[in-house]
Amino acid sequence: MKVTISREKLLEGLTAVGATIPAKTTLPVLSNLMVETTERGLRLSGTDLDIAVSMEIAAEVDAPGAITIPAKKLSEIVRELPPAPIKLATSGEQRITLESGRSRFKLLGLPKDEFPAFPAVKFTNPWKIRSSEVQKLIAHASFAVSVEESRPILNGVLWELRKDVMRMVATNGHRLAKMETPWSGTSEATDFIVPPKALEQVRRLFPADEDLEIAQGANHLGFRSPFTAVYTRLIEGPYPNYEQVIPKDNDRVAIADKAALTAALRRTSIVASDQTHRIRLAFNTGMLKFSVQTADVGEAQDEIPVRYTGDALEIGFNANYLLEILRYIPTDEVKLTFKAPERAATLEPEGWSDPAKYLCLVMPLRLVD
Amino acid sequence: MSLTPQEVWTRLLERVRHDLPAEAYESWLAPAAPVSYSGETLSVSVPDQFAAEWNERNYTDLLQGYGPVALGNAVRVVFQADPERAGRPQMDFFSPTAPAGSTAALPQRTSFVARREGGEATFQPLSPRYTFGEFVVGQSNELAAAAALAVSQQPGHAYNPLFIYGGTGLGKTHLMQAIGHTVLERLPEARVVYVGIEQFTNEFIQAVQNKGMTAFKRRYRELDVLLVDDVQFLKGKESTQEEFFHTFNTLYEAGRQIVLTSDRPPSEIPRLEARLVSRFQSGMVADVGQPDYEHRLAILHQKARRDHLEQTFPDDVLQLIAERVVSNVRELEGCIIKLLAYASLKHRDITVAVALEGLRDRLTGDSAAGGGAGTLSIPAVQRLVASEWQVTPEALMSKSRLKAYTVPRQVAMYLVRSLMGTPLMQIGEAFGGRDHSTVIHSLERVEAQVRLDSDFAARVQRVENRLLQQ
Numbered sequence: 001m002k003v004t005i006s007r008e009k010l011l012e013g014l015t016a017v018g019a020t021i022p023a024k025t026t027l028p029v030l031s032n033l034m035v036e037t038t039e040r041g042l043r044l045s046g047t048d049l050d051i052a053v054s055m056e057i058a059a060e061v062d063a064p065g066a067i068t069i070p071a072k073k074l075s076e077i078v079r080e081l082p083p084a085p086i087k088l089a090t091s092g093e094q095r096i097t098l099e100s101g102r103s104r105f106k107l108l109g110l111p112k113d114e115f116p117a118f119p120a121v122k123f124t125n126p127w128k129i130r131s132s133e134v135q136k137l138i139a140h141a142s143f144a145v146s147v148e149e150s151r152p153i154l155n156g157v158l159w160e161l162r163k164d165v166m167r168m169v170a171t172n173g174h175r176l177a178k179m180e181t182p183w184s185g186t187s188e189a190t191d192f193i194v195p196p197k198a199l200e201q202v203r204r205l206f207p208a209d210e211d212l213e214i215a216q217g218a219n220h221l222g223f224r225s226p227f228t229a230v231y232t233r234l235i236e237g238p239y240p241n242y243e244q245v246i247p248k249d250n251d252r253v254a255i256a257d258k259a260a261l262t263a264a265l266r267r268t269s270i271v272a273s274d275q276t277h278r279i280r281l282a283f284n285t286g287m288l289k290f291s292v293q294t295a296d297v298g299e300a301q302d303e304i305p306v307r308y309t310g311d312a313l314e315i316g317f318n319a320n321y322l323l324e325i326l327r328y329i330p331t332d333e334v335k336l337t338f339k340a341p342e343r344a345a346t347l348e349p350e351g352w353s354d355p356a357k358y359l360c361l362v363m364p365l366r367l368v369d
Numbered sequence: 370m371s372l373t374p375q376e377v378w379t380r381l382l383e384r385v386r387h388d389l390p391a392e393a394y395e396s397w398l399a400p401a402a403p404v405s406y407s408g409e410t411l412s413v414s415v416p417d418q419f420a421a422e423w424n425e426r427n428y429t430d431l432l433q434g435y436g437p438v439a440l441g442n443a444v445r446v447v448f449q450a451d452p453e454r455a456g457r458p459q460m461d462f463f464s465p466t467a468p469a470g471s472t473a474a475l476p477q478r479t480s481f482v483a484r485r486e487g488g489e490a491t492f493q494p495l496s497p498r499y500t501f502g503e504f505v506v507g508q509s510n511e512l513a514a515a516a517a518l519a520v521s522q523q524p525g526h527a528y529n530p531l532f533i534y535g536g537t538g539l540g541k542t543h544l545m546q547a548i549g550h551t552v553l554e555r556l557p558e559a560r561v562v563y564v565g566i567e568q569f570t571n572e573f574i575q576a577v578q579n580k581g582m583t584a585f586k587r588r589y590r591e592l593d594v595l596l597v598d599d600v601q602f603l604k605g606k607e608s609t610q611e612e613f614f615h616t617f618n619t620l621y622e623a624g625r626q627i628v629l630t631s632d633r634p635p636s637e638i639p640r641l642e643a644r645l646v647s648r649f650q651s652g653m654v655a656d657v658g659q660p661d662y663e664h665r666l667a668i669l670h671q672k673a674r675r676d677h678l679e680q681t682f683p684d685d686v687l688q689l690i691a692e693r694v695v696s697n698v699r700e701l702e703g704c705i706i707k708l709l710a711y712a713s714l715k716h717r718d719i720t721v722a723v724a725l726e727g728l729r730d731r732l733t734g735d736s737a738a739g740g741g742a743g744t745l746s747i748p749a750v751q752r753l754v755a756s757e758w759q760v761t762p763e764a765l766m767s768k769s770r771l772k773a774y775t776v777p778r779q780v781a782m783y784l785v786r787s788l789m790g791t792p793l794m795q796i797g798e799a800f801g802g803r804d805h806s807t808v809i810h811s812l813e814r815v816e817a818q819v820r821l822d823s824d825f826a827a828r829v830q831r832v833e834n835r836l837l838q839q
Contacts, residue, residue, distance in 0.1 A: 149400070150400035150416050151400065151420070152400065171462065173416070173461040173463055173464070174460075219392075235392075235396070236390075236392035236393055236396050238423070240462075241419075245462040245463070276458055276459065318459060342460060363460040363462055365458045365459050365460070366460065
């Protein structure tokens with residue numbers, strides 16, 4: 001293999017693929033990057049066996065070939081080089097030289113055959129989706145997944161493809177985020193449970209204006225565009241029936257200024273318990289009062305004006321769950337609905353002129369232990 | 370039966386995991402944790418109601434189907450959403466919501482959870498079967514039992530710490546948990562925690578990693594009674610020892626009761642800091658030993674009574690098991706389970722013959738009972754001993770109580786017992802129809818003599834070696 005490539009292009013490829021390469025691994029070849037020539041240039045690939053990512057970058061190919069190179073060393077070197085063309089050349093199966101100006105490096109790699117094959121996913125009849133649409137769903141839903149090992153299903157994001165809509169849902173059992181957007185492209189309803197780490201790669205690697213092809217293999221899902229591909233293992237379902245937990249009869253409604261609500265929550269939660277982050281909200285006509293009492297820390301009170309209809313209500317929450325959701329609410333005002341202090345509350349954007357629909361739920365904290 | 374919930378669950382899982390795809394196993398069964406086992410029902414806790422329902426629908430039949438093979442008896446597997454989670458302040462979409470402040474509504478009989486804030490792991494519940502009422506006291510454990518009873522009546526005052534040691538399956542955990550039960554019966558508000566040293570270690574490591582030391586300290590230092598199982602596993606774990614030392618001191622100085630168990634006395638635990646050894650020895654150190662014949666028989670009777678098996682197990686079968694299974698109590702109870710399964714499989718009543726057949730692998734001294742399958746036999750022992758002491762083999766079987774005869778007779782009985790494990794009654798038969806208590810007396814005499822008289826010991830050893838070389 002012998003290629004010439006610009007430093008910027010190479011760095012771009014290394015950054016894209018590098019995020020998937022595990023820092024520590026028992027299989028040495030996984031800390032390497034697969035580098036292979038294609039008709040258009042150079043393809044870089046990396047995998048941690050759960051997720052695999054590859055990206056093609058433009059390069060001048062003098063002699064075709066392939067090799068795997070330690071990813072970390074290569075990125076470190078390229079980052080320190082001046083912006084000038086870089087020449088890569090292999091000698092034998094395991095050695096590669098890298099030259100730029102007067103700098104010269106020799107790296108020890110591993111033969112390309114040792115690199116694990118990518119999951120078999122056939123793109124014969126793929127779903128086609130605008131990348132910005134998928135990315136919007138990912139950005140608003142996947143933060144809510146569970147990180148608890150004992151709930152492996154909730155560790156993934158549910159992605160539902162329906163006849164005229166697609167939807168992502170994530171929850172850790174305490175709070176839930178759901179976003180759906182109009183879409184037509186399938187006749188059959190299909191569900192996947194996707195690890196959020198893979199979705200994060202989909203979100204950052206594909207340009208927003210590209211059309212993605214998405215296809216399913218036996219136990220994998222593949223995303224690809226002309227230059228980039230992401231493959232991921234899927235989590236075996238079923239996903240719990242989230243529709244059941246979405247309240248339908250919440251009759252107490254508050255509309256609050258997102259910035260004011262966020263600021264008051266941040267202030268008062270400073271004295272909340274480190275473990276429960278418990279904060280008490282009291283809704284009355286026109287006013288929302290915050291109060292925190294933590295045994296060995298102290299107390300806080302605050303209030304902000306809100307538009308509130310319904311009987312007065314006192315309810316406890318983990319302040320962090322509320323703050324997290326507020327970060328993703330796309331409008332300046334937020335609508336909150338409640339039924340009772342032990343029932344799920346909802347948060348939604350207020351006055352959002354977007355074809356998408358966004359809904360978040362939070363389970364309260366008991367006010368008395 | 371004294372299988373712990375964890376043992377039962379592990380046995381079932383070992384079978385089931387080969388029948389399921391790895392993903393399904395990892396997603397649904399691996400996260401589940403056994404909570405209690407009553408002898409027929411295993412209850413298993415999962416994080417939420419959704420998982421409980423899914424597991425019940427998809428895996429109970431499969432799991433229950435393996436009961437007879439894996440446990441020797443039918444088992445009912447019940448999945449439940451973790452009640453401890455349901456009692457946490459943070460409510461969950463997929464768990465039943467207990468009304469506010471209702472921690473008292475949780476099942477208190479089997480699980481005792483110290484009150485606290487936030488989401489932490491549960492403590493192991495006490496097993497409902499491990500009470501003083503269920504404990505059979507015998508010579509080998511009476512000191513430990515008496516000390517445990519005293520501690521349960523006056524926690525923190527009688528003996529502190531109480532250190533119980535002994536081999537596996539002899540009742541250490543039983544005594545320890547019985548203390549917990551009794552204390553809770555008398556003082557329902559008491560904070561009693563039972564923990565294995567392994568769980569303590571794991572939580573300590575987690576606390577260090579997640580900067581959760583404050584919570585960890587509160588969890589273990591604000592208690593009334595701390596029951597710690599298997600402290601020998603502290604060996605070599607230096608920082609855990611350090612933490613345990615401080616936990617110990619805090620509780621001790623506050624007059625809280627500490628009970629520890631181990632498979633050996635404190636001074637013999639390798640790589641245990643001297644300051645811990647001396648603390649462990651500062652209260653009462655009591656051992657539980659192997660039960661003798663009468664004790665074993667009493668345990669079996671108790672077991673049969675408890676499980677309503679008096680009609681099923683005739684006395685002579687219980688006697689046979691008591692005579693021939695000498696290692697530990699768990700093994701005794703295992704024999705009952707196995708024999709039940711064997712008899713029901715073969716559609717036969719339980720008799721001595723069925724027991725000999727079904728328990729072939731568990732009974733010691735089988736060759737003698739089975740009619741001399743090996744070269745060792747009672748007549749062979751009698752011949753060799755007789756020639757060593759220059760008497761006739763017949764003299765060993767005679768009624769004569771001349772010292773010239775009684776000594777070799779006792780030695781022969783001793784060798785038959787120790788080499789072949791033959792039941793006492795059978796030994797008595799073979800030596801002129803003597804009573805089993807006579808045999809016990811003979812064995813004790815020889816044992817004492819062997820300790821006191823090295824010439825005598827060498828002589829016995831010589832015969833033993835010759836017998837073993839045959």
